[in-house]
Amino acid sequence: MNKMGLEEYKGVYVFAQQVDNELSGIAFELLGKAKELAADLSTDVTAVLIGSGVKGLTDQLAEYGADKVIVVDDPELKDYRTEPYAHALSSVINEYKPEIVLVGATAIGRDLGPRVSARVATGLTADCTVLEIGDFPINPIPNQEQKHNQLLMTRPAFGGNTIATIACPDNRPQMATVRPGVMQKIEPVAGAKAEVIEYNPGFTPDNKYVEILEIVKEVSDVVDIMDAKILVSGGRGMGSKENFKMLQDLADVIGGTVSCSRAVVDNGWMPKEMQVGQTGKTVRPNVYFAIGISGAIQHTAGMEESDIIVAINKDDTAPIFDVADYGIVGDLNKIVPKLTEALKTVVK
């Protein structure tokens, strides 16, 4: 790789993902993290807003922590397509030279991020769960320069069995995709304003501009489990689809949402969008009830950051008890309905 003039690169940038001119939750999460990183680096936070007719979204980005917003607004950017979006973001990087670029590890970001990183010839670390500023190498090594103020990017690998911390010491920007649901957004500051910069690198369609023939939304009226404060999650131990009614009753009483493990989806008891874990969603509610969930590492990887974990399982060797704050070895079929009744007397 070519060594660049690294000191030219300044500021923490966030790709502010929007779909149908509505900002995605990940945009606010990234801004929250970017604010922390920018404070450590004594620099500011810039949101890169790409789309068509999206200028109205800049205030919202300011309220969630953006000091500046670079808007690339063009009819070619109406719906997400790899090429015009990659052209927009990489042109912004080449023009403004950020030191850090964060992109959500979403179905859009995981396509855009690699294409852009290859175009601007830098490294990209996928699906990060921890980002911090530190030294690389972490501990001094004789005859090797220890670089300061590096972005240290931590991510799970091997299906959540190992974690690695990655740096990108010789190339800029340092780029990461960040797993949704992990970083915390800030409390929005009403009335906050950002400096808005409009930038258009020009879009000339070529063979890389694919054609969208049809857009199909699979509408679901269910709550996104990533937004839930309380999750009542069931596993294989629930025994049947019908038994999830019991969890729904509990969730209704306590103002929670029902979620599940992978085995439940594989059995067709619950839809995929309710799945927590490595191949599902990462959640961090205030309370996570793990009911009849054995707690394989692929599952716990997606929920162990929950504030309080309550596990009910009849098998006292179930690994879920290794991450639970309160583990009850017992019969869920008896405990859950009684718990629901007990909560009814207290709540409301």
Add this chain to the structure above:
Amino acid sequence: MKIVVCVKQVPDTKGGVKFNPDGTLDRGAMLTIMNPDDKAGLEAALRLKDEYGAEVTVLTMGLPKAEDVLREAMAMGADKGILVTDRVLGGADTWATSTTLAGAIRNIDYDLIITGRQAIDGDTAQVGPQISEHLDIPVISYANSIKIEGDSVVVQRQYDDGYHMVKAQMPCLVTALSELNDPRYMTPGGIFDAFEKEITVWGRADLKDVDDSNLGLAGSPTKIAKASDKVRKGAGEKVALEADEAVTYIMDKLKEKHVI
């Protein structure tokens, strides 16, 4: 039509993860498999071959033993196998891996490249889109179906809340989801034929238009600062209780934590 399918040999993390007594991952005890998303990509290529007629070349980068996944792919019906292996390519991150594979593909005549969305060891989903950038061709990620229309592919591109039907002119790269299909089994005849067939082995010198500074560990912009087996959150309390006591216990804890 000519199709190149990129496959990776990976440790089987889904089936049985093995730990050493000290809690570290015992990689030696884990079986290797063809990466599931790649296998779905291969199956998609073989179905296009069945339907439209195509020559399917499987390409992998890895240690010499990665030849096993090429043999498996040929036993399923792929026509050719190419193994890119060289000491100088070791320790590559996704940038260096994608420059290597792009350097290999430049030697091959192709209309369509299919890669898996992501490998189960790294889970990055980056190599496919990065290859497409190096080759300056369109990419469609997260394919849930692939059809051919004239000189274009039509792909169902999956999103979290639905999908787009996307049409791209070939040559083009598509990344496949494992939900795309159920891969076929190897046939006895296929296995026999696969071991008769020659596998092409390429080294550094065979890569086209690739600079040394973009290869292997030295050419990887991302560096590992530290790696460790996952430190799991410590266990809290565990109690074995009858239903009534269990309910009282949970209610007390929820009150203590101001949940209720």
